[in-house]
Amino acid sequence: MNMIFKKFLPVAVAGAFAMGIGTVSAAPLTKLGKDLTDEERERVSQMVQGAPLPKDEELVHIPPTMEDLEASDLHPKMKEAIRRGHDLFVNTQQLRGKNVFNNMNCSSCHMAEGTMPYGGPVWPAAIDLPAYRGKNGHVNNLEERIVGCFTYSMNGKPLEYGSDDMLALSLYHQWLATGVPMFAKDKIYGRGFPRPGEPENAPDAVRGKVAYEANCAICHGEDGAGKKDGDKVIFPALWGDDSYNWGAGIARVFTLAGFTKHNMPLGKPNSLSDQDAWDIAQYVDSRERPQDPRYTGDIKETREMYLDTFHKHTLYGTEMDGKILGDHDNAGHKDFLKPEILRSRDFTGGKKAE
Numbered sequence: 001m002n003m004i005f006k007k008f009l010p011v012a013v014a015g016a017f018a019m020g021i022g023t024v025s026a027a028p029l030t031k032l033g034k035d036l037t038d039e040e041r042e043r044v045s046q047m048v049q050g051a052p053l054p055k056d057e058e059l060v061h062i063p064p065t066m067e068d069l070e071a072s073d074l075h076p077k078m079k080e081a082i083r084r085g086h087d088l089f090v091n092t093q094q095l096r097g098k099n100v101f102n103n104m105n106c107s108s109c110h111m112a113e114g115t116m117p118y119g120g121p122v123w124p125a126a127i128d129l130p131a132y133r134g135k136n137g138h139v140n141n142l143e144e145r146i147v148g149c150f151t152y153s154m155n156g157k158p159l160e161y162g163s164d165d166m167l168a169l170s171l172y173h174q175w176l177a178t179g180v181p182m183f184a185k186d187k188i189y190g191r192g193f194p195r196p197g198e199p200e201n202a203p204d205a206v207r208g209k210v211a212y213e214a215n216c217a218i219c220h221g222e223d224g225a226g227k228k229d230g231d232k233v234i235f236p237a238l239w240g241d242d243s244y245n246w247g248a249g250i251a252r253v254f255t256l257a258g259f260t261k262h263n264m265p266l267g268k269p270n271s272l273s274d275q276d277a278w279d280i281a282q283y284v285d286s287r288e289r290p291q292d293p294r295y296t297g298d299i300k301e302t303r304e305m306y307l308d309t310f311h312k313h314t315l316y317g318t319e320m321d322g323k324i325l326g327d328h329d330n331a332g333h334k335d336f337l338k339p340e341i342l343r344s345r346d347f348t349g350g351k352k353a354e
């Protein structure tokens with residue numbers, strides 16, 4: 001281990017503890033904001049460290065922990081499958097070179113094992129899918145949502161639908177949602193990576209670089225490549241071949257600004273100003289990364305095709321330092337561009353006019 005790891009790992013570990021990883025398990029919670037007791041509100045407040053607290057009409061859900069799983073009376077075979085799903089979620093690198101082609105685990109972005117409000121909790125997908133998704137223009141189920149993060153965020157080749165690992169991983173999401181009614185229509189507290197306050201000045205990559213170097217480079221590197229200790233990823237990459245590709249949700253500046261504001265620097269969430277979060281997001285999301293798997297071979301055409309549903313929020317296909325971002329054939333560490341599993345769907349009973 002070099003100096004930087006020695007100096008900063010304790011910060012990361014302290015952060016993880018503050019976020020509730022490894023703390024004594026407290027009971028799962030499912031309530032509307034207005035029904036929370038003072039104690040429950042305090043518990044949520046300690047979890048989210050400075051993010052806005054639940055509004056009256058918002059649904060607050062704190063999922064069960066792995067300790068709760070062991071203590072539960074679920075069938076041992078269920079426990080085994082949920083453990084496998086959890087293990088895939090936090091150590092997705094075990095699928096490196098097969099399904100994952102960058103340095104990410106699911107938990108690199110979905111904080112506290114996918115349970116954290118404001119840190120991309122994953123259980124909402126288990127209660128509100130199947131549903132229509134603008135990103136691909138059809139009705140998606142939970143497996144398909146997971147396929148999306150494999151394709152873009154992990155720059156990968158998704159697990160097969162219906163495979164044992166896919167069942168385990170989707171079951172982990174469903175189990176986290178324990179106690180939340182299917183298709184609950186309440187607004188979910190801290191879903192996704194909520195957008196920070198609007199910046200006073202338009203997000204700017206030049207200012208962003210300065211703020212990045214002051215707040216992020218110590219862990220993620222000046223070159224954004226992150227850090228590895230042998231094969232083990234210590235800090236994941238923010239750009240370049242080891243990072244998420246141009247089609248990933250977090251390549252949208254507002255999403256990365258929300259992620260950054262509420263989750264980074266690790267262990268100090270909500271410490272940056274909104275302006276810094278936007279500027280840093282503008283900088284990071286204007287660095288090169290693997291091609292969008294939906295690339296048609298023509299950058300202008302691809303940007304246009306997905307402009308309304310996606311790329312109007314990214315810098316893909318725009319000019320930066322005299323170059324067009326994303327104008328290349330580099331798919332990163334994989335030897336294909338688009339995984340075969342991506343397809344449209346037809347619910348007309350075969351009557352769809354092609």
Ligand code: HEC
Nearest residue numbers: 104105106109122124125145146149153192193244249250
């Ligand atoms: C590089 C960051 C990143 C990684 C890695 C990542 N995701 Fe995501 N994920 C996102 C973003 C961004 C969203 C969209 C959040 C939003 O809607 O604002 C998302 C959304 C989701 C959702 C939907 C949540 C909801 O509220 O409906 C699920 C489920 C999910 N991811 C599962 C996974 C799984 C499983 C993996 C690992 C195979 C994974 N993600 C890896 C960034 C990531």
Ligand code: HEC
Nearest residue numbers: 008011107108109215216219235236237238260264265266
């Ligand atoms: C103390 C070290 C540390 C600092 C400082 C830090 N990060 Fe992170 N960051 C991490 C770790 C560790 C993860 C993975 C989280 C996990 O696995 O629990 C991460 C994950 C991320 C991710 C999602 C995964 C990826 O690689 O895309 C993004 C984006 C990110 N950080 C951005 C930032 C930004 C922007 C800053 C500066 C404001 C920052 N980080 C500061 C340690 C750090």
